[in-house]
Amino acid sequence: MHILLAMCVMAHRTGAELFVRDVALALLKRGHTVTVYAPVMGEMVDELRAQCVACITDLRAVAQPPDLIVGNTHDETVACLLRFAGVPAISICHDRTAPHGRPPRFTRIRQYIAVDENCAERLYLEHGIARADIAIVGNGVDLQRFVPRRPLPAQPMRAAIFSNYATHSAETAVIRAACAARGLTLDVIGAGVGQQARSPELLLGQYDLVFAKARAAMEAMAVGCAVILFNENMGLGGLVTPAHMQDWHRWNFGRRLLRQAVTPESVDLALGAYRPQDAATVSAYVREHASLPATVQHLEALALQVLADEAARPPVSAEQELQEVGTHAGDLALQLQDLHAQLSQTARHAHALNEELTQVRRHREALLASASWRITAPLRWLAARSLERKHETPVADRSPRP
Structure with missing residues (x-):
């Protein structure tokens, strides 16, 4: 496929x-042609281009239409x-609340995917998409990069956010x-403190216990760290243990689970639950x-099914396409009105x-x-x-001492 x-x-x-970077590289290795489109790109696409993944900011650069569009925003x-x-x-859908997580409503969208149950709820509770039409394809950890660390000590010594x-x-x-x-x-690792890790797989094994959520949490668990779910301004989720690892996986170890306030008592309770063997069991599960192979295989299977079903479908009528385009044009007009209002307020x-x-x-x-x-x-x-004289050092004090 050309995706x-x-x-x-x-x-x-x-x-x-x-997610997009990892899926692009994995699909390429599985024999597909991949193009990544984003209006804004940074240095992270250099590693994609180095592996012969086309990265574009202008859709007019694509002369040959793809077989399938996989939209993430x-x-x-x-x-x-x-x-x-x-x-x-x-x-x-990657996000429960962000505007970019809204699902477009086009007939040619043949499959809706959510990365966890929280995002699935957004689709069927807020946007009228039947739950049966939503597949869950969670984040996947690149196991070749995030290799197991040495066994954890009986008591943790180093922790990281x-x-x-x-x-x-x-x-x-x-x-x-x-x-x-x-x-x-x-230690604190992340862009917010000027310490973004381009190669976290080289760092995580140095820590016994990690505070993280979602993808970052799964990467730390895959390495073998004990993980306490946490995100600043969202809350604390507690230590991931074998008792609830399967249920929490359904929620991507993410935002929905961060229900505790960050207090000395709640953090100490989570730290006190540290058990090296529990962390090893969680790591094996993750x-x-x-x-990542499981994620890509699932996504690839859905893509192939969409294309197989498409061959048997009648083409979408021009009238229906125009109606759907009109709906999105109306949404865009409202967004432009909001932007104009914001710009006017800024100008005032x-x-x-x-x-x-x-x-x-x-x-x-x-x-x-x-x-x-x-x-x-x-x-x-x-x-x-x-004032200058007050701060001057007396000549006697400036003479060399024996």
């Missing part, structure tokens, strides 16, 4: 961006559908204090049931700030031109000179 993967941004190494999926008439599509959303916040301070009380050092604020700056400049010019400013000039000079 076109659509994404809004390929620059920041978020979960959805890394709303607007970019719609753009691909409008550019390539008659091509069927799969739509993947592994998240691009982490900062040196009050919640981080609470976690740091709770770790210190149990003799653990804590490596067996949440691998900028004008008000400029007026204030003009007033300040006028007051300054009036002050500098006043007689009182000229008369007090010697006093200001004396005050400044006095």
Whole structure:
């Protein structure tokens, strides 16, 4: 197949961006031709291009229509559908709340996918897509990169917050204090603190216990770290143990599970649940049931089924296409209205700030031109000179000592 993967941004190494990168490379290895489309791209696409994956920011660059569109964000999926008439599509929802997670409603979208039950709920509770029409294809860990670490110690010694959303916040301070009380050092890894890890597989094995969620949590579990589910400003989910690893996997070890407040008591309770053997059991489960090959095989099977079914379907009528395009054009018009309102408000604020700056400049010019400013000039000079002398080191103190 020639598969076109659509994404809004390929620059920041978020979960959805890394999903697209990993799937593109895996599909390429399985013999497919892959093109990645994103209006915004960064250095992370260099590794795709190095493996001969085409990466484009303009759909007009694609001369040969793909066999299938796999859309990962709303607007970019719609753009691909409008550019390539008659091509069927799969739509993947990666986020429960973000605008880009809205599912496009086109007849040519033959399969809706959610990365977990939380995203599936968005599709069938908020957008009217039948639950039976939604497949769950979770994030997968590249087991060739995230290899098992040595067995965990009886008591953890090093911990890390592994998240691009982490900062040196009050919640981080609470976690740091709770770790210190149990003799653990804590590092913070992520873009929010200027420590984004381009190769986390080389770092995670250095830690016994990791605070993370979703994809990052699964990568840490696959390595063999004990994992406490956490995301800044979302909450704490507790330590992942064999008792609930299967159920939590359905929710992608993600946002839906972060229901506890980050307090000294809740963090200490999670730290106290640390058991090396439990972490080993969880790691074995993740490596067996949440691998990248399993994710890609499932996605590939759905893609092949869509194409097989498409051959037996009548083509979508021009009238229906126009109606669906009209609906999305209306949505786009509303978005443009909102953007225009935001820009207008920003312009008004900028004008008000400029007026204030003009007033300040006028007051300054009036002050500098006043007689009182000229008369007090010697006093200001004396005050400044006095302050300089106060901070000067006496000559005697500057002489070399024997």
